[in-house]
């Protein structure tokens with residue numbers, strides 16, 4: 001279980017995240033939803049230590065607060081950055097290998113083999129430059145690069161950004177499959193209908209605060225949120 005207690009993130013005077021607390025139970029998918037600037041990315045970046053924050057972050061009973069990002073990865077927390085952030089002029093295989101940089105070479109090779117068996121398109125495209133893949137394929141590589149560190153908790157920032165609806169369905173299928181393996185997943189997502197389709201729970205952020213929390217039906221069933229986030 002990932003537990004976030006009283007988390008705050010500030011950039012100078014701009015308080016992006018204002019004392020939020022929530023938990024991501026083991027083997028669940030929780031989605032942080034909200035408009036641009038609500039504080040979703042800042043929350044994910046604080047959990048992996050990419051930005052400094054105050055409050056407490058605990059994963060599987062171990063306190064992450066104050067640790068460096070690589071040590072948080074060692075403790076089983078990995079992040080897929082917004083916009084995927086692949087190295088376009090490196091092959092798919094090389095991009096994936098980078099995700100295993102903290103483990104021994106033999107272990108990294110074994111994880112790569114397992115991922116390529118699970119997602120055969122990775123094997124088909126292994127020697128292709130990552131920058132030449134479609135958006136959906138790039139998202140798959142970015143997710144699998146994070147999986148190379150064998151995380152217990154996976155954070156994914158805007159998995160659907162810039163993807164066509166048909167590709168979003170493929171990303172949904174990948175996330176459901178990972179969910180089925182017992183991985184604990186926290187998504188930051190602007191697309192509320194996608195979030196509602198994949199997540200067990202939604203946490204609605206507005207101006208760095210939690211405005212609502214519950215099952216997708218509990219949150220998006222409320223007329224004011226339905227209108228604002230689904231446009232219906």
Ligand code: ATP
Pocket residue numbers: 011014015016034035036037038039040041042043188190
């Ligand atoms: P988006 O969906 O647009 O990425 P978000 O919900 O992920 O939005 P954040 O990116 O966390 O929101 O941004 C929250 C607030 O913090 C915004 O007001 C943003 O301008 C500000 N912010 C984010 N990163 C920085 C930074 N590096 N320096 C200064 N302000 C920042």
